[in-house]
Amino acid sequence: MITPSSDVMSLWFIFGIICGIISGAIAWAKHRSFIAWFFAGFFFSILGVLISAIISRNEKKCPKCGEFSPYGTEKCEFCGYEFIPSESEDSKFTLNV
Numbered sequence: 001m002i003t004p005s006s007d008v009m010s011l012w013f014i015f016g017i018i019c020g021i022i023s024g025a026i027a028w029a030k031h032r033s034f035i036a037w038f039f040a041g042f043f044f045s046i047l048g049v050l051i052s053a054i055i056s057r058n059e060k061k062c063p064k065c066g067e068f069s070p071y072g073t074e075k076c077e078f079c080g081y082e083f084i085p086s087e088s089e090d091s092k093f094t095l096n097v
């Protein structure tokens, strides 16, 4: 009979936290929720890190200067171009954590 020892459990716990921080940091760099992706990495470990690495950046391209600004911002961070708010962008922002 194989029972997981407390050592294995604490190792798994530490590994989960490390993966959570990694995937949270990747997601945060893409203007996504750190907390949501911390838990994704915590529960899915390497899988969570991989998913956070392949998700698209939560940004929109400025039609004037071509730089990327996070969704939800009203003005381009680089040239000051005012984005026209649209409903599709708002729903995309709430769906994509």
Ligand SMILES: [Zn+2]
Residues within 6 Å of the ligand: 062, 063, 064, 065, 066, 067, 076, 077, 078, 079, 080, 081
């Ligand atoms: Zn711009």
